[in-house]
Amino acid sequence: MEKVVEVRSVCKSYGSSQVINNCSFEIRSGEIYGLLGVNGAGKTTLMKMILGLQRLDGGSIYVLGKEADGGRKYLSDIGSMIEMPVFYEHLNAEELLSMHLALMEKKADIPEVLALVGLGGAGKKPVSQYSLGMKQRLGIARAIIHRPRLLILDEPLNGLDPIAITEMRELMRKLSAAGISILLSSHIVGEIRHTADRIGILSGGYIRQEFAVEETAAQYGEGFEDYVVCVMAGNDSEGAALKRGGM
Ligand SMILES: Nc1ncnc2c1ncn2[C@@H]1O[C@H](COP(=O)(O)OP(=O)(O)OP(=O)(O)O)[C@@H](O)[C@H]1O
Ligand SMILES: [Mg+2]
Incomplete structure (x- = not known):
């Protein structure tokens, strides 16, 4: 194995x-x-x-x-989320995930991944207005969006x-x-x-x-x-x- x-x-x-x-x-x-x-x-x-x-x-x-x-x-x-995820909170989830994808040199369907973690419809809201649980979900979205192994x-x-x-x-x-x-x-x-x-x-x-x-x-x-x-x-x-x- x-x-x-x-x-x-x-x-x-x-x-x-x-x-x-x-x-x-x-x-x-x-x-x-x-x-x-x-x-x-x-x-x-x-x-x-x-x-x-x-x-x-x-x-x-x-x-x-x-x-x-x-x-x-x-x-x-690798996709990771260590302790509490940290974001530029004045940006929204779509902008943050798009920056992350650019850094990883990958492409993905951002609204689809947001929906997968239960943040469908919240992609345009600044992260400063997210609850703790929403930030945690966004952290998971960021960890998986570039399809790590x-x-x-x-x-x-x-x-x-x-x-x-x-x-x-x-x-x-x-x-x-x-x-x-x-x-x-x-x-x-x-x-x-x-x-x-x-x-x-x-x-x-x-x-x-x-x-x-x-x-x-x-x-x-x-x-x-x-x-x-x-x-x-x-x-x-x-x-x-x-x-x-x-x-
Ligand atoms: N950068 C650091 N400098 C000095 N000590 C540190 C540092 N990071 C962790 N430690 C110490 O190392 C030990 C292990 O910390 P670590 O954060 O890895 O534990 P953990 O298992 O993740 O704990 P928790 O369940 O609280 O998250 C702790 O005693 C902590 O104080
Ligand atoms: Mg710990």
């Missing part, structure tokens, strides 16, 4: 504080990989390194077979209402079915378990546990979320005891 992202033995410190410590994982072609970790676990840092926006102290990262360098050509194969979405469900969350999940599934690989982060187990195919739990600076969601959810039954929270907190053995038929 083709590997879309390969993170190998990556280390990263900010000053004397080591955030990522010998971290390795892979994302397979066409899958939705959920990166789960508590606040400050290093999810955003890892995503920025994959995008070539942060320097690694050690190890290596390959995306679509190329070393992560953040160059323009490299970025046109890999999507990196850092907590993309933040600020969305329950209906929008359901719509976004469906959109991610649809993009995944169309062959786009997705890396998704969250600190909320329930948010990610219904979207991701596999989950990697980032704790202590590395992927402490990694599993196929369906399989592990079946093994743990009602204890699944408690198990995941234990691992997120670094308590592997306490988590493992929650397995069906465990102690």
Whole structure:
């Protein structure tokens, strides 16, 4: 199976504080990989390194077979939304997406993509008049409009209402079915378990546990979320005891 992202033995410190410590994982072609970790676990840092926006102290990262360098050509194969999307708010969505397409040297049907993320009819409104959820939707539109092969979405469900969350999940599934690989982060187990195919739990600076969601959810039954929270907190053995038929 083709590997879309390969993170190998990556280390990263900010000053004397080591955030990522010998971290390795892979994302397979066409899958939705959920990166789960508590606040400050290093999810955003890892995503920025994959995008070539942060320097690694050690190890290596390959995306679509190329070393992560953040160059323009490299970025046109990736769509991303890191933390809260930032826009020139005096412009409207159509103008912003058109600038983005020019930068990526791609063409697309802007009203169609706006409709896809639930912003049909809002394309001519300045972004300064958008609600938080509308900005989040526009961030997703910007991440997908140039038809990337890999999507990196850092907590993309933040600020969305329950209906929008359901719509976004469906959109991610649809993009995944169309062959786009997705890396998704969250600190909320329930948010990610219904979207991701596999989950990697980032704790202590590395992927402490990694599993196929369906399989592990079946093994743990009602204890699944408690198990995941234990691992997120670094308590592997306490988590493992929650397995069906465990102690
Ligand atoms: N540019 C920076 N300079 C110094 N420290 C930083 C920097 N960016 C992040 N950190 C620190 O690195 C750690 C990991 O931060 P990061 O933003 O990657 O975590 P996260 O998992 O995305 O958290 P959250 O769920 O709150 O978004 C935190 O302790 C944070 O304070
Ligand atoms: Mg973060």
